[in-house]
Amino acid sequence: xxxxxxxxxxxxxxxxxPALRAVDCVANEMAASAFGRLFGAGGAMAPVxxxxxxxxxxxxxxxxxxxxxxxxxxxxxxxxxxxxxxxxFATSWIAYQGVVxxxxxxxxxxxxxxxxxAKGSATQLFGxxxxxxxxxxxxxxxxxxxxxxxxxxxGATAAGAAIAAKGAGGxxxxxxxxxxxxxxxxxxxxxxxxxxRIALAVLLALGPIFVIMALFGGTRGLTAGWLRGVxxxxxxxxxxxxxxxxxxxxxxxxxxxxVQGANAGEIDGRGAMAFFLVAxxxxxxMVMVVKVASTMVAGWQVFGLGASERGQGRADSSxxxxxxxxxxxxxxxxxxxxxxxxxxxxxxxxxxxxPSQGGAGTTRSGERRTVITQVAGGGLExxxxxxxxxxxxxxxxxxxxxxDSGRLPAKExxx
Numbered sequence: 001x002x003x004x005x006x007x008x009x010x011x012x013x014x015x016x017x018p019a020l021r022a023v024d025c026v027a028n029e030m031a032a033s034a035f036g037r038l039f040g041a042g043g044a045m046a047p048v049x050x051x052x053x054x055x056x057x058x059x060x061x062x063x064x065x066x067x068x069x070x071x072x073x074x075x076x077x078x079x080x081x082x083x084x085x086x087x088x089f090a091t092s093w094i095a096y097q098g099v100v101x102x103x104x105x106x107x108x109x110x111x112x113x114x115x116x117x118a119k120g121s122a123t124q125l126f127g128x129x130x131x132x133x134x135x136x137x138x139x140x141x142x143x144x145x146x147x148x149x150x151x152x153x154x155g156a157t158a159a160g161a162a163i164a165a166k167g168a169g170g171x172x173x174x175x176x177x178x179x180x181x182x183x184x185x186x187x188x189x190x191x192x193x194x195x196x197r198i199a200l201a202v203l204l205a206l207g208p209i210f211v212i213m214a215l216f217g218g219t220r221g222l223t224a225g226w227l228r229g230v231x232x233x234x235x236x237x238x239x240x241x242x243x244x245x246x247x248x249x250x251x252x253x254x255x256x257x258x259v260q261g262a263n264a265g266e267i268d269g270r271g272a273m274a275f276f277l278v279a280x281x282x283x284x285x286m287v288m289v290v291k292v293a294s295t296m297v298a299g300w301q302v303f304g305l306g307a308s309e310r311g312q313g314r315a316d317s318s319x320x321x322x323x324x325x326x327x328x329x330x331x332x333x334x335x336x337x338x339x340x341x342x343x344x345x346x347x348x349x350x351x352x353x354x355p356s357q358g359g360a361g362t363t364r365s366g367e368r369r370t371v372i373t374q375v376a377g378g379g380l381e382x383x384x385x386x387x388x389x390x391x392x393x394x395x396x397x398x399x400x401x402x403x404d405s406g407r408l409p410a411k412e413x414x415x
Contacts, residue, residue, distance in 0.1 A: 005029055015134075016190050017127030023194055024105070027201030031101065034205040035093045049090060049212060056083070056215045086215055090208045101204055104230050108238035116245060123193070126241045129248050130189055136255050137182050141175060143262040174267035178258065181276035185247075188283040192240050192290075200233040224302035232297045239289040247282040254278065 005025040012022040038045045060079065063069040089096045112122035203226065210226035213219035254274045261268035 015131040031205045104234040112241045140262040174269045174272040178272040181279040184279035196236040
């Protein structure tokens with residue numbers, strides 16, 4: 001650990017803002033050292049990276065030989081881009097820090113600063129404001145204690161009665177309620193911020209391993225999950241800072257009233273209850289923020305990394321082998337198919353037999369009935385409702401008359 005991080009770590013317990021600065025410094029150094037030990041010069045994972053790249057090229061060559069892939073722009077462009085991204089982020093800490101680290105850590109902080117109109121880091125500014133709030137609460141508690149201790153001897157009986165009243169109140173004295181509210185506020189702000197920062201640091205330290213997993217379709221889902229975790233832990237501090245800013249604005253008049261009561265020698269009970277209520281609402285808001293962020297990240301498709309190449313190839317082949325739409329068929333063919341289906345249905349109904357269900361041996365060898373209609377112009381005319389189907393006794397009986405005008409006679413006599 002560097003000297004700067006050692007100095008920040010020593011004063012981390014002084015407040016919220018120093019703790020955030022120490023966590024950021026330690027997280028950056030941990031990620032840099034982890035990257036060097038994994039894929040740096042003489043890193044432990046450098047031979048593994050070489051083997052994986054060789055396998056990737058070998059699998060692609062095998063797919064070319066077997067005809068599953070082709071040498072085209074649509075096939076080579078995504079593979080070359082994926083290979084370039086993996087080599088860039090897995091072998092260069094400068095590129096990894098400049099893109100992944102800065103986007104995950106600095107991006108949400110910059111957005112929060114723009115929305116709040118702050119100059120510099122919005123997270124550090126929020127930590128400073130939290131320190132001011134806890135400093136005011138500490139001053140209120142100390143002022144109340146000093147006022148009780150500095151009571152004159154003549155008023156010792158009144159001071160003793162006040163102390164006895166506080167003891168009788170138990171945990172529900174104004175002082176204890178105020179401190180419980182401060183504890184809730186501490187957990188809802190500093191606790192969520194530090195937890196998200198530490199989890200983000202761990203994910204970014206392990207990031208190069210998951211970047212390499214994007215090469216193969218079977219492990220590409222792990223890369224997608226890692227990206228979702230990074231986005232979740234990066235967006236959570238943004239919501240904490242924005243929601244905490246609103247909470248602090250609500251706490252300003254409440255703390256002002258508590259300070260005035262402390263100067264008078266006692267803590268306002270209504271003010272302490274209001275402080276506790278706002279802190280509890282802030283904790284509920286943070287729980288909702290985490291759920292909303294999780295829902296948002298779960299719906300992210302992650303640039304299609306979750307789908308494998310085999311699934312994409314099957315989808316493309318199924319789309320390529322899909323039949324032509326019905327609108328592309330000739331009108332005569334579509335009319336013929338429609339009338340033929342009606343005729344087959346009417347014939348089955350006339351014979352009183354259910355249609356065959358695919359078995360080759362289910363064809364009956366008994367009586368065979370044929371229903372054929374023919375009209376002029378080469379088309380077929382379906383039977384109308386209420387008309388009987390004649391039995392096929394002779395050749396001449398297979399033709400029936402059409403009621404439409406301009407067509408052939410009803411029957412043709414055969415010799």
